[in-house]
Amino acid sequence: MHLYHFVPDNMQGTILYPLNEMRAVLPGLYAHQAKKYEGREEVQATVIPGLGTWGDVIHLSPIHPKKVIAAMQACGAPADFGWRAFQIDASTLDQSNMVLMATLKNKAGYHKYFLPFTEENYRQNCDVSEITKQHYREAAANGEQPLTYAGAPHALYKGSIDTKDLLIIS
Numbered sequence: 058m059h060l061y062h063f064v065p066d067n068m069q070g071t072i073l074y075p076l077n078e079m080r081a082v083l084p085g086l087y088a089h090q091a092k093k094y095e096g097r098e099e100v101q102a103t104v105i106p107g108l109g110t111w112g113d114v115i116h117l118s119p120i121h122p123k124k125v126i127a128a129m130q131a132c133g134a135p136a137d138f139g140w141r142a143f144q145i146d147a148s149t150l151d152q153s154n155m156v157l158m159a160t161l162k163n164k165a166g167y168h169k170y171f172l173p174f175t176e177e178n179y180r181q182n183c184d185v186s187e188i189t190k191q192h193y194r195e196a197a198a199n200g201e202q203p204l205t206y207a208g209a210p211h212a213l214y215k216g217s218i219d220t221k222d223l224l225i226i227s
Contacts, residue, residue, distance in 0.1 A: 058147040058179050060117040060212050063140060063205075064225060065090070071221040073143075077112035078217065105156060105213050106171050114213040117145065118206060119157065119183040122226065125205060128185040132193035134203045144224045147179070147212070154215040157182050160208045167208070174212060182210035 062073060069086055076090060103111040118125070122142045129136035147155075155174040159182055160167055167188070172178045188208035196203035 058119075058176060059121070060119055060145045060147050060150075061122055061142045061226075062115065062117050062145065062218075063122075063142050064220075068220075071219055073115055073218040073220060075113050075115050075215070075217070077110075103169065105158070105215075108154065108156065108213060108215040114215050115218060116206075117212040117214055119179055119210055119212050120185055121183075124185055125209075128190055129193050129203065129205075132190055133197035134193040135197075139227075141225050141227045143218075143220050144226050145218065147174070150214055150218070151216060156213050158211045158213055160186065160188050160210075162188055171213075179212075185209060 065086075067086060069083055074082055079086060079090065101111050105111065105114055108114050122140060126136045126140070152174045157172040157174055157178050158169055159172065160169055162168075172182075186209055189206070192207040193203045
C-alpha cells in the first residue's frame with residue numbers, strides 16, 4: 058500500500074510536518090503553506106476523529122498521482138504542471154495515528170466521513186472519486202485550475218515523516 062505527497066517546491070530539510078507543527082518549526086514555510094487555505098479557512102476547523110484538526114495531520118493521497126493527472130486530463134482540466142511526489146510505504150507509518158477520509162454527496166451537500174486505515178479501506182479508496190471528477194469538469198468548464206484533491210480520498214497521518222530515503226516519482 059503506497060501513499061503519496063507532492064514534494065513542496067520550497068521544502069526545507071527532509072521532514073514533512075503537519076501544518077500546525079510547521080508553524081513553530083518552520084514559520085516562513087508555514088506562512089507559505091497556509092496561503093492555500095485563504096478563502097477556505099473553515100476547512101482548518103475540520104475535526105479528524107482521534108487525531109485533532111485538519112492542521113494537526115499530514116494529508117497524504119492513497120491515489121497514485123498518474124491516476125490524478127489522467128482524470129484531470131480526461132475531464133478537460135489543465136493538468137500539464139510539473140509534479141513530483143514522495144511515494145510512502147504505508148506500513149512504515151504508525152497506522153494507529155492514521156485514518157482515511159472520503160467524501161459523500163447527498164441532498165444536504167458534501168459530507169466527509171472517516172474510516173480506520175486498513176488494507177480493505179485503502180483498496181476501496183485508492184481511485185479518483187466521481188465527486189473529484191465532477192470538480193475537475195466544473196473547473197474546466199469555468200476555465201479555472203481545479204483543486205487537485207477536492208473531494209478525493211485522503212489518508213490523514215498524525216506525525217511527521219522523514220523523506221530522505223523515499224522514492225520520488227514524477
